[in-house]
Amino acid sequence: MSVSARILVLHLGLLALLFVLQFVLPPYHHGNIARIMVLASYAIGYNILFGYTGLLSLGHALFFAAGMYGMGLTIQHAGFAPAPAILVGILAGAAVSAALALLALRTIGVAFMIVTLMFAQAGYLTVLYFGEYTRGDEGFVIQAAQRIVWGIDLSDATNRYFAAWALFAVSLIICLQVVRAPFGRTLVAIRENEERVRMLGYDTFAHKLSAMVLSGTIAAAAGAFYGLLFGYAGASFASVQYSILPLLWVLLGGAGTVLGPFVGTVFMFYLIDLSSGITTAHMLIAGVALVALTLFAPQGLVGEIKRRGAKWLP
Amino acid sequence: MELGPYILLATLEGAVTAAVLALTAVGLSLVFGVMRVVNIAHGEFFMLGAVIAWYVAHYMGGHPALGFVAALVLAPLLVGGLAVAADMTILKRIEYDPERTIVATIGLLYIIQQLTLMTYGPEARPVEPPFNERIALPWFEFGDDGLEFYYPWGLSTTSYKLAVIGAAAAVLAGVWAMMTRTKVGLLMRATQADREMALAFGIPVERVYAIVFGIGAGLAALAAVLIVPIQQAHYLMGADPLLLSFIVVIIGGLGSLPGTVVAAIIIGLSDGIISVFFSPTLAKILATLLVGLVLVFRPQGLFGTRAA
Numbered sequence A: 001m002s003v004s005a006r007i008l009v010l011h012l013g014l015l016a017l018l019f020v021l022q023f024v025l026p027p028y029h030h031g032n033i034a035r036i037m038v039l040a041s042y043a044i045g046y047n048i049l050f051g052y053t054g055l056l057s058l059g060h061a062l063f064f065a066a067g068m069y070g071m072g073l074t075i076q077h078a079g080f081a082p083a084p085a086i087l088v089g090i091l092a093g094a095a096v097s098a099a100l101a102l103l104a105l106r107t108i109g110v111a112f113m114i115v116t117l118m119f120a121q122a123g124y125l126t127v128l129y130f131g132e133y134t135r136g137d138e139g140f141v142i143q144a145a146q147r148i149v150w151g152i153d154l155s156d157a158t159n160r161y162f163a164a165w166a167l168f169a170v171s172l173i174i175c176l177q178v179v180r181a182p183f184g185r186t187l188v189a190i191r192e193n194e195e196r197v198r199m200l201g202y203d204t205f206a207h208k209l210s211a212m213v214l215s216g217t218i219a220a221a222a223g224a225f226y227g228l229l230f231g232y233a234g235a236s237f238a239s240v241q242y243s244i245l246p247l248l249w250v251l252l253g254g255a256g257t258v259l260g261p262f263v264g265t266v267f268m269f270y271l272i273d274l275s276s277g278i279t280t281a282h283m284l285i286a287g288v289a290l291v292a293l294t295l296f297a298p299q300g301l302v303g304e305i306k307r308r309g310a311k312w313l314p
Numbered sequence B: 001m002e003l004g005p006y007i008l009l010a011t012l013e014g015a016v017t018a019a020v021l022a023l024t025a026v027g028l029s030l031v032f033g034v035m036r037v038v039n040i041a042h043g044e045f046f047m048l049g050a051v052i053a054w055y056v057a058h059y060m061g062g063h064p065a066l067g068f069v070a071a072l073v074l075a076p077l078l079v080g081g082l083a084v085a086a087d088m089t090i091l092k093r094i095e096y097d098p099e100r101t102i103v104a105t106i107g108l109l110y111i112i113q114q115l116t117l118m119t120y121g122p123e124a125r126p127v128e129p130p131f132n133e134r135i136a137l138p139w140f141e142f143g144d145d146g147l148e149f150y151y152p153w154g155l156s157t158t159s160y161k162l163a164v165i166g167a168a169a170a171v172l173a174g175v176w177a178m179m180t181r182t183k184v185g186l187l188m189r190a191t192q193a194d195r196e197m198a199l200a201f202g203i204p205v206e207r208v209y210a211i212v213f214g215i216g217a218g219l220a221a222l223a224a225v226l227i228v229p230i231q232q233a234h235y236l237m238g239a240d241p242l243l244l245s246f247i248v249v250i251i252g253g254l255g256s257l258p259g260t261v262v263a264a265i266i267i268g269l270s271d272g273i274i275s276v277f278f279s280p281t282l283a284k285i286l287a288t289l290l291v292g293l294v295l296v297f298r299p300q301g302l303f304g305t306r307a308a
Helices: A003-024 A027-052 A061-078 A082-104 A109-129 A157-180 A182-192 A194-199 A204-230 A240-253 A260-275 A282-296 A300-307 B003-035 B042-060 B064-091 B098-119 B159-181 B183-193 B195-200 B205-227 B239-251 B257-277 B280-297
Strands: B134-136 B139-143 B146-150 B156-158
Touching: A003 A027, A003 A157, A027 A157, A027 A182, A027 A204, A027 A240, A027 A260, A061 A082, A061 A109, A061 A204, A061 A240, A082 A109, A082 A204, A082 B280, A109 A240, A109 B098, A109 B239, A109 B280, A157 A182, A157 A204, A182 A194, A182 A204, A194 A204, A240 A260, A240 A282, A240 A300, A240 B098, A260 A282, A260 A300, A282 B064, A282 B098, B003 B042, B003 B139, B003 B159, B003 B183, B003 B205, B003 B239, B003 B257, B042 B064, B042 B098, B042 B205, B042 B239, B064 B098, B064 B205, B156 B159, B159 B183, B159 B205, B159 B257, B183 B195, B183 B205, B195 B205, B205 B239, B239 B257, B239 B280
Parallel strands: none
Antiparallel strands: B134 B156, B139 B146
């Protein structure tokens, strides 16, 4: 089997498996997997910027929240139907990520992290400041009656699973196509040696800008879907914690691999799920995982597999 | 109260904030300057200082001053020791890579915060100040018989708050003397200037790093012990000092100690006065946006000259 056939079989196989799992999973895990697929889409978006382009953002919650509130506020206050509201959320994410990219990409390294962190923090505080509309920390519920798209009720578990699966499939295929295209190769080259790429005549700023907008837009789509599928939008999704979680998932699964974000999200989700039976301090586990990862597996799970033999993994 | 005395009061409160902030931020700045890494867990070292102060004061008994003085010595030592241990077990092994250090210290932040929650609990607990006399302050007025002094109601401070300002100034002078007048300071400055060259001259760079990381954390803990009789010890109290220290360090110029102190005084003083005019949330939004924009357009900071 040629490499590209192998890649296609592996990724489409995962999507097919997730599609079929729908019919066999018990209700509890059924709900979990739906949630994981939406969060994994968020991580896939994050990975395009962090894993492939080498830009560590600490402000992706801003994009996730832009999608979530772009969708939620138009439904809540402008009476939009869910489908156009989702579109508003995605466009909001694209606009916010383009604006932040134009500012933050003037900096590199540690300054880039702090600039994204500061603007995301300002975004979080803005959500709190306009508490009249956003209801701040408490958040607001999107009623089941407002979650019907083209006659499909998204508060129903089966429909919700399919919607999450569709989002995940689209994100995964976009990511797979992008990283195998010349554009994605250039991003990897920028990650490895930006000076050299610029010397070869590429416009590295335009590439980084596109990567950040693509990354932010996928994150916003995940945010919009999350709010709609689970019927809730709250300020905690805009907080620093939600910027750090995708970093954690991507690091755990393997930065710069297409499957890494999904594997990392599944692993972390069930690690916390299983350990919450023992302790309530799940952030402790997240903390230990972060430290252990930087120490022992900087490549992540899929990254380790890739390093140890499966070099063809995209 | 009229505006004049009110602003004097805000300035005094601001000076206490500035003093504590300067200590915390100098700790962060020292670590960034010498080691070139950003310590996200800095706020948690601050919080640990306050929590340890509560434990020491609580179990010491006797006169409040006794427990407080013990805390003043023990908290920075314990927290500094913990930081040195973290440096040697974690940061050294990831070779002080700037990005991986940020990830590791985020992990450290969660670990410290959750362990404190599990042992110390979610309550905010006070520590009694060693002395706390109320000092009324005079204000002047041009009355019928020329300049008159009087004591407006509410215009007062406490001896403890003045002592905090004094203590912070003394510690900062000590840090400055250490950096410029001692051998340890010389080694630190050499490492800061050129790590490779320092290594070539036989300076134990890794030991210098461990000491700097310990001193940085110790300064944060010391600042927390000073503030804990005014605020209370709580497991989430590290977030604000971290954010404010970041702002101060960036405005002051990354890694520049005098710039950091000047910025701390400006931010501390304006913090009180700004929140008179704006809501605290709006003030925070403006502050975070300002920091972001300063980093974008003047990465060397407002007072720095060297590129970060």
